[in-house]
Amino acid sequence: MLAAATVAVLGSTVTTAGAAPMVLPQEAEAAAAAPSGQPRLVPQPASLRTVPGDHFTLARSARVVVRGDGAAKDVASYLAGVLRRSTGYALPVTGRPAAGAITLALSKGVAGGEAYRLNVRRGGVELTARTAQGLFRGVQTLRQLFPAKVESVGVQSGPWVLPGVRIADAPRFSWRGAHLDVSRHFFGVNTVKRYIDLIALYKVNVLHLHLSDDQGWRITVDSWPRLTSVGGSTQVGGGPGGFYTKAAYAELVRYASSRFITVVPEIDTPGHTNAALASYAELNCDGVAPPLYTGIDVGFSSLCINKEVTYRFLDDVTREVAAQNPSRFYHVGGDEAHSTSPEDYVTFIDRMQGIVDDHDRTMMGWVDIARGNLKPGAIAQYWYPDEGSAGRTELAREATSKGAKLVMSPANRTYLDMKYDPSTPLGLSWAGFVEVADSYAWDPATLVDGVGESDVLGVEAPLWSETLLNIDHIEFMAFPRLPGIAEIGWSPASGRSFDEYRERLAAQGPRWTAMSVDFHRSPQIPWE
Numbered sequence: 275m276l277a278a279a280t281v282a283v284l285g286s287t288v289t290t291a292g293a294a295p296m297v298l299p300q301e302a303e304a305a306a307a308a309p310s311g312q313p314r315l316v317p318q319p320a321s322l323r324t325v326p327g328d329h330f331t332l333a334r335s336a337r338v339v340v341r342g343d344g345a346a347k348d349v350a351s352y353l354a355g356v357l358r359r360s361t362g363y364a365l366p367v368t369g370r371p372a373a374g375a376i377t378l379a380l381s382k383g384v385a386g387g388e389a390y391r392l393n394v395r396r397g398g399v400e401l402t403a404r405t406a407q408g409l410f411r412g413v414q415t416l417r418q419l420f421p422a423k424v425e426s427v428g429v430q431s432g433p434w435v436l437p438g439v440r441i442a443d444a445p446r447f448s449w450r451g452a453h454l455d456v457s458r459h460f461f462g463v464n465t466v467k468r469y470i471d472l473i474a475l476y477k478v479n480v481l482h483l484h485l486s487d488d489q490g491w492r493i494t495v496d497s498w499p500r501l502t503s504v505g506g507s508t509q510v511g512g513g514p515g516g517f518y519t520k521a522a523y524a525e526l527v528r529y530a531s532s533r534f535i536t537v538v539p540e541i542d543t544p545g546h547t548n549a550a551l552a553s554y555a556e557l558n559c560d561g562v563a564p565p566l567y568t569g570i571d572v573g574f575s576s577l578c579i580n581k582e583v584t585y586r587f588l589d590d591v592t593r594e595v596a597a598q599n600p601s602r603f604y605h606v607g608g609d610e611a612h613s614t615s616p617e618d619y620v621t622f623i624d625r626m627q628g629i630v631d632d633h634d635r636t637m638m639g640w641v642d643i644a645r646g647n648l649k650p651g652a653i654a655q656y657w658y659p660d661e662g663s664a665g666r667t668e669l670a671r672e673a674t675s676k677g678a679k680l681v682m683s684p685a686n687r688t689y690l691d692m693k694y695d696p697s698t699p700l701g702l703s704w705a706g707f708v709e710v711a712d713s714y715a716w717d718p719a720t721l722v723d724g725v726g727e728s729d730v731l732g733v734e735a736p737l738w739s740e741t742l743l744n745i746d747h748i749e750f751m752a753f754p755r756l757p758g759i760a761e762i763g764w765s766p767a768s769g770r771s772f773d774e775y776r777e778r779l780a781a782q783g784p785r786w787t788a789m790s791v792d793f794h795r796s797p798q799i800p801w802e
């Protein structure tokens with residue numbers, strides 16, 4: 275609080291003084307504005323060392339220097355764009371080295387993938403990575419080293435002082451996902467883009483889109499046009515619904531990839547299919563199309579397992595959906611198939627696996643698919659709660675025994691649609707109330723007996739939208755829980771404690787305020 279007040283006072287002193295300041299006061303100002311103590315970052319980097327007394331001040335004349343290919347230049351432009359908005363500085367992006375610059379460099383000296391190194395010194399900021407993706411993850415850390423007002427949309431007064439740090443960072447797990455249900459309520463391209471920008475802040479690298487369910491079909495399939503014209507025409511509560519045209523969907527995929535986020539499409543089968551069944555009578559065993567559905571029950575619909583048209587349909591859908599998704603993952607759903615007999619379910623998953631294979635994709639499904647004859651390399655998403663009455667952890671073990679890897683989304687930890695407490699106005703509570711501490715105090719490698727680190731690809735936070743109508747609702751449920759799940763996926767587990775985490779999470783509050791994120795002021799967090 276005190277530090278922030280000092281910054282503001284000194285900042286206005288500088289602007290009203292106007293004339294070129296002497297070196298000494300400027301230095302004194304920076305020193306006073308330099309944040310003291312450990313920077314509060316989420317997710318916590320694998321290795322972070324602060325250098326007391328060292329700090330970097332971004333000057334009005336500073337440049338963003340980039341050494342690398344076109345993709346690295348795109349990351350540099352993205353960073354400059356973020357910083358220009360709030361600093362009002364020109365921040366030209368250039369290939370020529372410059373003093374006092376923020377330098378982004380591709381370097382063979384850093385481990386590959388998403389790893390990066392970030393050094394903040396008096397003389398400049400140096401961010402290095404082997405890939406543009408690594409630079410992008412490092413840029414998110416760099417943003418959090420700036421004062422929170424850097425995230426404002428309008429120009430703020432400086433000074434822009436960063437603490438001196440040496441960071442070497444890389445993720446623990448390769449899959450750090452956010453799932454968004456665009457079926458129960460449809461969300462347009464701009465809403466999803468906003469969510470992409472918010473999850474990117476926490477180094478999330480997968481956006482799993484739940485594109486079909488009983489209430490709506492949201493992705494264009496030219497060979498079965500009624501899926502969208504009929505199946506996409508409504509949503510929970512009976513509103514107009516909607517769907518992505520091929521152009522709109524391509525724009526989403528492009529935008530996500532500019533944030534190094536892979537879009538994983540889900541077409542839920544064989545249950546959760548009322549929208550498709552309502553669109554095409556021939557998909558029903560009795561040849562009669564049911565009405566569209568706008569309630570929130572689950573488990574009442576099933577594709578007709580013993581009709582060949584079902585598999586022609588799925589082959590067409592898989593081909594067209596895969597063509598719109600460069601990702602090698604294809605999510606077939608498979609959950610809550612209460613209206614499909616156990617034998618039919620296995621028959622179905624086995625055939626579906628062949629279809630996904632034919633279209634050169636890796637099959638992923640909710641952990642129930644473990645009942646099928648999975649091929650090694652398949653991915654099962656564990657979604658039931660921890661062990662206990664509702665836990666179905668034997669399915670996770672069954673999946674790994676068949677050679678599948680797991681993505682961990684235990685409902686009583688990661689379900690962002692669960693209410694925080696009984697007074698939460700949005701959300702459901704079938705898996706219990708999920709406060710910030712609940713969503714943080716677990717580990718993917720110890721959650722299920724018999725499932726260890728090497729069985730786990732990573733974590734994902736599902737956001738089902740039965741009760742969510744707009745971006746404010748999405749933000750309120752995702753924040754502040756999503757960053758903690760992202761941290762569980764990114765940061766080393768050793769030494770993790772909620773008491774330490776809550777202090778770092780508190781520092782995100784002013785950032786969300788600057789970005790107008792409508793977050794839940796959980797009483798568990800010492801917000802400033």
Ligand code: TNX
Nearest residue numbers: 572609610640657691702738
């Ligand atoms: C269970 S989790 C579902 C969804 C619901 C969600 C609501 C899962 C694989 N299926 O159909 O939207 O609960 O929390």
